[in-house]
Amino acid sequence: MLAYTLRRIAQAVPILLLVSLISFGIMQLVPGDPAAVLAGPNATPDELVHLRQTLGLDKSLLTQIMIFYGNLFQGDLGYSIILGEPVLKVVIERSPISISLAIYSLILTIVFGLFIGVVAAMKHNRWIDQVAMAFALIGVSVPNFWLGLVMIVLFSVHLGWLPTGGYVPFFEDPIGWFLAATMPALSLALMQIGLLARLTRSTMLEVLGQDYIRTARAKGASEPRVIIKHAMSNVLIPVVTVLGMILSVLLSGSVIVETIFAVPGIGALLGNAILGRDYPMIQGGLIFVAAVLLILNIAVDVLYAWLDPRVRVQ
Amino acid sequence: MTHRNSKNRLRGLLVAGAMAMAAGPAYAELCGNVGGDLVLGMEAKLGTLDQHVNAANATRNVAMNIFETLMTRDENMAPILDLADSLDVSDDKLTYTFKLRSGVKFHNGKPLTSADVAASFDRYSRIGVDRSALGSVDHWETPDGATFKIVLKEPQASFLESISASTVPIVVVPTEQASAEATRLEPIGTGPFQLEEFVADSHVKLKRYEDYKPNETLESMSGFAGRKQACVDTVTFRTLAEPGARLAALETGEVDIVEDVPTLSKERIAGNKDIVQTQLKHAALWLTYPNLSEPPTDNLKVRQAIQAALNLDEIMDAMSDGSYSLNPSFQFPGQLYYSEAGSQYYNQNDPEKAKALLKEAGYDGEPVRLLTTRDIPRLYTAAVVMSEQMKAAGLNAELVVLDWPTALGMSVNETKGWNFFYTGWITVTAQGGAQSLRNLADPSNVHKPKDNKSDPQFMERFNVLSTSPDLDERKAAFAKAQERVFEEVMAIPFGVTPKNQATRANVKGYVPFFNTRVSNIWLAE
Numbered sequence: 001m002l003a004y005t006l007r008r009i010a011q012a013v014p015i016l017l018l019v020s021l022i023s024f025g026i027m028q029l030v031p032g033d034p035a036a037v038l039a040g041p042n043a044t045p046d047e048l049v050h051l052r053q054t055l056g057l058d059k060s061l062l063t064q065i066m067i068f069y070g071n072l073f074q075g076d077l078g079y080s081i082i083l084g085e086p087v088l089k090v091v092i093e094r095s096p097i098s099i100s101l102a103i104y105s106l107i108l109t110i111v112f113g114l115f116i117g118v119v120a121a122m123k124h125n126r127w128i129d130q131v132a133m134a135f136a137l138i139g140v141s142v143p144n145f146w147l148g149l150v151m152i153v154l155f156s157v158h159l160g161w162l163p164t165g166g167y168v169p170f171f172e173d174p175i176g177w178f179l180a181a182t183m184p185a186l187s188l189a190l191m192q193i194g195l196l197a198r199l200t201r202s203t204m205l206e207v208l209g210q211d212y213i214r215t216a217r218a219k220g221a222s223e224p225r226v227i228i229k230h231a232m233s234n235v236l237i238p239v240v241t242v243l244g245m246i247l248s249v250l251l252s253g254s255v256i257v258e259t260i261f262a263v264p265g266i267g268a269l270l271g272n273a274i275l276g277r278d279y280p281m282i283q284g285g286l287i288f289v290a291a292v293l294l295i296l297n298i299a300v301d302v303l304y305a306w307l308d309p310r311v312r313v314q
Numbered sequence: 315m316t317h318r319n320s321k322n323r324l325r326g327l328l329v330a331g332a333m334a335m336a337a338g339p340a341y342a343e344l345c346g347n348v349g350g351d352l353v354l355g356m357e358a359k360l361g362t363l364d365q366h367v368n369a370a371n372a373t374r375n376v377a378m379n380i381f382e383t384l385m386t387r388d389e390n391m392a393p394i395l396d397l398a399d400s401l402d403v404s405d406d407k408l409t410y411t412f413k414l415r416s417g418v419k420f421h422n423g424k425p426l427t428s429a430d431v432a433a434s435f436d437r438y439s440r441i442g443v444d445r446s447a448l449g450s451v452d453h454w455e456t457p458d459g460a461t462f463k464i465v466l467k468e469p470q471a472s473f474l475e476s477i478s479a480s481t482v483p484i485v486v487v488p489t490e491q492a493s494a495e496a497t498r499l500e501p502i503g504t505g506p507f508q509l510e511e512f513v514a515d516s517h518v519k520l521k522r523y524e525d526y527k528p529n530e531t532l533e534s535m536s537g538f539a540g541r542k543q544a545c546v547d548t549v550t551f552r553t554l555a556e557p558g559a560r561l562a563a564l565e566t567g568e569v570d571i572v573e574d575v576p577t578l579s580k581e582r583i584a585g586n587k588d589i590v591q592t593q594l595k596h597a598a599l600w601l602t603y604p605n606l607s608e609p610p611t612d613n614l615k616v617r618q619a620i621q622a623a624l625n626l627d628e629i630m631d632a633m634s635d636g637s638y639s640l641n642p643s644f645q646f647p648g649q650l651y652y653s654e655a656g657s658q659y660y661n662q663n664d665p666e667k668a669k670a671l672l673k674e675a676g677y678d679g680e681p682v683r684l685l686t687t688r689d690i691p692r693l694y695t696a697a698v699v700m701s702e703q704m705k706a707a708g709l710n711a712e713l714v715v716l717d718w719p720t721a722l723g724m725s726v727n728e729t730k731g732w733n734f735f736y737t738g739w740i741t742v743t744a745q746g747g748a749q750s751l752r753n754l755a756d757p758s759n760v761h762k763p764k765d766n767k768s769d770p771q772f773m774e775r776f777n778v779l780s781t782s783p784d785l786d787e788r789k790a791a792f793a794k795a796q797e798r799v800f801e802e803v804m805a806i807p808f809g810v811t812p813k814n815q816a817t818r819a820n821v822k823g824y825v826p827f828f829n830t831r832v833s834n835i836w837l838a839e
Contacts, residue, residue, distance in 0.1 A: 031716075031719075031723055031724065032719030032720045032722070033719065033723040033726065033727065036719070036722050036727075036759075037719050037722065038367060038368055038370075038497075039369055039443045040369030040443070040481075043369070043443055044446050044757050044758065044759060045757050045758075046446065046757065047443055048726065048759060050445070051367065051441070051443060051496070054367075054495070080497075081497065082361035082362060082497065083362060083514050084364060084495075084496075084499075090514075093513075148559075149558050149559065152558065152559055152562045153558075156563075156568075157562050157566055160566065163566075163568060164554075164559055164562045164563040164566060164568055165554065165559055165563065166516070166517075166552065166568075167516060258515075259555050259556060261559065262515075262553055262555070262556075262559070264513055264514065264515040264516035268359075269515060272361070272514075275717065275718065275719060276719065
């Protein structure tokens, strides 16, 4: 198991370097000029040229690559052009926000997704199954920005239960964090709940038709014991694989939700960096996101191997 | 080296003019109540507070409550002294001597001296975005700690307009900040509020600067100048980019002021007695620039045909949801240089005339590419409506839709691949005649004349506008230059939109302006 884990970590290093190179190359190819964005449309040509020099944007591509990797190998991701702060510092400040939101969303996804999926499978072809799958379909179909706005009107304006947005650090005020993060987390989670419920239902139906389940029932095991002890362990194998992907989506795909709810996470940071052509911030942010996703994938693979001995043998 | 023969005492003129324009209660009554946290919901995300290198409204909204300038603009956007107490101009108009207000301190406790002003001008001339404002300066000097002297190479009538311009203001920072690299300026100013916390994409929190020394030459605030008082303990600028969420936060009382109320939401909140709506009537001028270097808009007749085809009422109505006014000028109504010269070419809505002009031009259906962006919905809508009107007049209009940085970069760096670029002027128009037409004069990033040389007749009038010492002559030159812009179709102004804002009913003293000012505002019990 340890050898397997170390092998997966070793494979991650070249992937990370490749991501950094691709992100650097893509940003150089994308048109747009951070100096023009900063200076606005009314700057004179001389003022723009001067600002480019000031920001170091006039250097050759080779020089920029050498500076970038020279700094990267020293753990320095450079300075943000727009924020004027070290990229690493900003990313470290923002990542707990996105990670805590993603974890909250993941918990909602697991709890509601598994519950709905299992109940739907147990009540197969009955009205509960129909309602559960209709809910899952709505979850998959409804855009999260629309859901976010509807929730703001309902829970903030009309009911006054939750704040319209913002972020409260968990360790400063856990209740404030919970109240502020609930609507963004729900907006992010709803689609994933729908996906997980559908997957859980279909996998559970398949497992419930297996001989060993019939044997367990024939031996007089109670229905909860059949579901929890015998069926769930096999249902979880594909579910765990999907959960890794879901967490990746929750971590990297929250730009719109973070914008609507004014959450200063990595998604909003990267979105603004792209709009402002803040090259160092985009590169640093992408490397960070890639690193987190790689770690997640390794964790999922290790968990998968732990759940399914066949993977370890292979 | 100064050649001052006699003094023109501008101080009296500037102060008297501003006092006449300044509205508001007397100083003792500036704060009906003291204390509390004022929360503002801002539409645009703030990147940096380095006011020397950023032209964004979002930066000014916050930074101009932290920093102050030697000269700034008053309520009517006329130049006015702020950190300076008096200004003497030599008879030869080459030397400007500013005496600084006494007792002013930076947020780090250090007293303001002329060395700080010189250091700020040094930094601005090194990296300031609008450093061409100092292009006519030979040098500056600091004869003593309270005197700052600027010596010009040659007289420039619009010099005070240039150094007081508020698009990228020359804010005064402590000497030790003069070497700060672009975007890395520490926000230490002399304003009534100092920075407490800045979390980009989330909020900026300011707190009252207890040692603030107000400018007592005016009874109240005028523009960015005058008597300012921090009535509230703290001010929180929250970034709420989504309009619906921003308005919801106002309705729930989470924010006290919202920077922008969508036109379609105005009616919905009109019945809410906890909310007061306000408006800055003339806030932004929307326009399009033709590319004079790219066929077919290199042909004057084609440009005139397009100008003739446009129904600007339709364009403005669509882009502003009905909240607009037509404006045949590059200045807002009521401004010093406002003129309707050339208005016969404005809003012609005459497709038949357009067709005749196209025939005269020998137009053979070449594509006319409208470069726009969905990032700023108004610019996209303007391009869509304009393209349909052009098609109705027989033009082959094509939309080129890119994200804002790409579209802006293309309009600045390329003369190929586009024929019209869309933008909005906010402070540019408000700064005055010369500043608004500067975008069409040499050298310019946005105007793309043939051979990179602007129209000689326009330049002749623009030079008079920029250099004449006589105001009437400058105003006449502006009118003639504007007329030339219409004749040559160097730009097409669409119209003006207001800035619709709203506050909670307990917010008192708030006056809409081109940028947000949080002084002299208090929260009623």
